Amino acid sequence: DASEFLERDKVEALRETLFGEHSALQVFLKGNSEKTGNAWLNSFQNFLQKGNVLENMNSLYNQAEHENNHGLADKHEQVWKLLLSNLMEFKSIFSEQKMKVLEFLDLILSGLKNAKYRQIPANVDVVNVKDYELVEARTNKYIYAIGLSLTNFPKVKQNSSLLSDEERASINQNVSHDDFRFIEQLNVTNSSKNTFTSLSLINAATDKLVLSTPQIYANVQDEISPLLQLFIKHTKAGENIKREISSVNLLETVEHIGNKRSLISNIGKIEHLLAQEEEKVENDKRNFWSSLFRILVKESSDFQSLIHNLDQDIAPVALAADTVKEVYSDEIYASVSSFERFYKCEYQYFLEKTLNLEIFENIDLNSKVVGNFFHEVFEKLLLSPSLTSENFDQHLERVLQEVDNNYARYFTQDATAQFTWANLGEIVKQTAVILKKGLENSQIKTLSTEGAFGFPHSELGEFTIDKISLRGRIDRIDQFFENSVGAVDYKSSQHKFDLVSAYDGTSLQFLTYLDVLKQTAENQKLWGALYLQLKNESINLSDVNSLGEIAALLSKNMRYEGLILEEYRDKISEEINLVNINRNNVYSEREFESLLELNKKHYIRAGQRIRAGEIAINPVMTKEGIDKTGNVHGCRYCPLKSICRFEANRHMKDYTREVGQKSRKEILDELKGEKS
Ligand code: SF4
Structure with missing residues (x-):
């Protein structure tokens, strides 16, 4: 193609300028003789100037600045500065040393290769922090002078030298004359220096000056500096000065630590x-x-x-068949609560119940210890063979003392633990009121406490659903009216039987207990299951006329709540009279059977998923979505966030399991449909 050669003359001329015999580069490289470092630097400087390197660097920089590409301009500037500092270093070390051109270039090249380039772009604002005394007029666009309290503004230097101000004054009087002061008098220089520094400060900014004084500093409230007051006083209306008082926000201050x-x-x-x-x-x-x-x-x-x-997102994969075989046998042995966990989030179940990850726990008063304490007290109390409502209080005192001794190491650690201890004693005494009433009622008979199933030699035997052996402990099994049994569960917070949670699988406990009882007490009917909240309720004194009424009010507030079978509703209400019966939690025989079936299905489904190795990251989410703590419901108290890396705002849409979608009526209709 002829056009290829059109510019040949121009190209030739350019080549001649750059690499020709008389080009700056050839002049620099000519000869193979040894020269001193200084001589090489001079030649190199010649090359930079005559070879237009300096000019080109300048034009690259100016062009980038012109295009507002400050990042690129900064890079050019850095490269140039680094080259210069390299040459300076070279000069200080090798100026007298003789070397050939290749050695010289090698040294410069290795210097450039090892140079460190700045990472922060120059267009990021730089803050210079200076001592107040070093302030100069018109140094920066924005100046923030902080801490201008009475003690700092103006800064009065204390005389801590051997000579007092008076002694200095008298020395000066004797040896100084008009133009010469022999020794510095701090009280005199202070005032002239202060005037100078404060004037410099006032003129330091070209755009905006902020003078700030703390209301409280080091826990001391200081007066406003007279100088600052002077400025404020002389602020005329309409002048471009703004005064602002921000209140002290301790929380905000702490946030910055x-x-x-x-x-x-x-x-x-x-x-x-x-x-x-x-x-x-x-x-x-x-x-x-x-x-x-x-x-x-x-x-x-x-x-x-x-x-x-x-940068990595979560990407769940199913467990490989070999792994499933390794971690789960065909028979699954698990507690009831672990399946509740499974339905709150399968991954949490996997980490805690399969991999057995545990949070490191200190020996302190946690909810587990408190729970065990209550259970032990009530178990021992109700197992006392001669317990009657008459000797109840003595027995309670004895048992409390006995259990207290066992738990003393937890309760005597510090003042908080001791306070909790005293509080627990109160809770036990208040809760015991309802147990005492139970003893007085001939229609209630406690058959067992802490009745276990699924453990070796458990009194309630085995309980297996689809090769899943379940284990658990029923806090109390009570017989009502000599012909029916039911379960009682102690809780430290308020609990009600929630049909929706039972439907969603997050509350399996009650129905499983009742299923166990149905299996073991074949010749007995079931009346239901109840929660007893352990509490130490405060009473509003305005609600009582005399102190004597308090006991009655407390015992009125202590009631059982839970799930009741329709057949026993009226009898329980009339003859037991210790239960808050919520008509939404009264179930007919048929509804109850459907609930037990539904409960079984939860275990079967969970077992199938586990055996298939399908462990999803699927925390439950209620209609509320993300709560105030930034979590979905299932993750709220989960300690495993750093492992699963689930983040509500990011993964909520793809990974959560929404619960609470059906109303009670819809669930009951569905259960009836299934049953029929
Ligand atoms: S943080 Fe949430 S998603 Fe992660 S394991 Fe816990 S419950 Fe599951």
């Missing part, structure tokens, strides 16, 4: 915010943060793995 852990968590939050705001917005801070992250990652391996992990 950080540690590595909080920094990591903040970085996580920032990263997610950036990920959410996909499109570019004005004042995009992305560059700033990514520069910062780069530095952090370089400095610390913790940040490295953190930021690396943040």
Whole structure:
């Protein structure tokens, strides 16, 4: 193609200028003789100037600035500065040393290769922090002078030298003359220096000056500095001066105190915010943060793995068949509560119940210890062979003392534990009121306490559904009217039987207990199951006329709540009279049977999923969606977030299981339909 050769002359001329015999490069490279470092530097400088390197660097920089590409301009500037500092270093070390051209170039090249480039773009604002006394007029666009309290503004230097102010004054009087002061008098210089510094401060900013004084500093409330007052007083209306008082917000102050852990968590939050705001917005801070992250990652391996992990999304896979065989046998042995966990989030079940991950627990007063304490007290109390309503209080005192001794190591650790101990005693005494009433009632007979099933030698035997052997303990089994049994469960918080939770699988306990009782007490009917809330309720004194009424009011507030079979509703209400009967939780025989069937199906379905290795990350979510703590319902108290990496705002749509979608009526209709 002829056009290829059209510009040949121009190309030739360019080649001649760049690489020709008389080009700056050839002049620099000519000869193979040894020269001193200084001589090489001179030749190199010639090359930079005559070879237009300096000129080109300048034009690259100016062009980038002109295009508002400050990042690129900064890069050019950095490269040039680095080259110069390299040459300076070379000069200080090798100026007298003789070398050939290749050695010289090798040294400069290795210097450039090892140079460190700045990571933060120059267009990020830089804050200079200076001592107040070093302030100069018109140094920056924005100046923030902080801490201008009475003691700091103006700064009065104390004389801590050997000579007092008076002694200095008298020395000066004797040896100084008009133009010469022999020794500095701090009280004199203070005032002239202060005037100068405060004037410099007032003129320090070219755009905006902020003078700030703390209301409280180091827990002391200081007066406003007279200088500041002077400025305020001379502020004329219409002048471009704004006064602002921000109240002290201690919480906010604490928020800014950080540690590595909080920094990591903040970085996580920032990263997610950036990920959410996909499109570019004005004042995009992305560059700033990514520069910062780069530095952090370089400095610390913790940040490295953190930021690396943040980029990875969750991607559940089913367990391989071999793994399933390894971790689950065909027969599954599990507690009732572990299946409730399964239905709250399958992955949580997998981590806690299959991999047996445990949170490291200190020996302290946690809810488990408190729960065990209550159970032990009530078990021992109700097992006392000679217990009657008459000797109830003595027995209670004795049992409390006995159990207290066993738990003393938990309860005597610190003042908080001791307070909890006293409180637990109160709770036991208040709750015992209802147990005492039970003893007085001839229609109630406690058949067993802490009755176990599914453990070796359990009194209630085995309980198996579709090769799933379940285990559990029923706090109390009570017989009513000599012909029917039911379960009582102690709870430290308020509980009601919730049909919707039973339908969703998150509440399996009651129905399973009743199924166990149905299987073991064949010649007995079932009356239902009840919760007893252990509580130490406070009483409003305005609700009672005399202190004597308190006991009656307390015992009135202590009631059982739960699930009752229709057949026993009236009898329980009339003859037991210790139960709050909610008509929504009264079930006919047929409804009850359907509920037991539904409960069984939950276990069967869970067993199938487990055996198939299908473990989903699927925390339950209620209609509320994300709650105030930023979690969906299932994750609220889950300690495994850092392992599963589920984040409500990010994964809610794809991974949660929505519960509570059906009303009570819809569920009952569905159960009836199934039954028929
Ligand atoms: S944090 Fe939520 S998703 Fe993760 S294991 Fe716990 S319950 Fe499941």
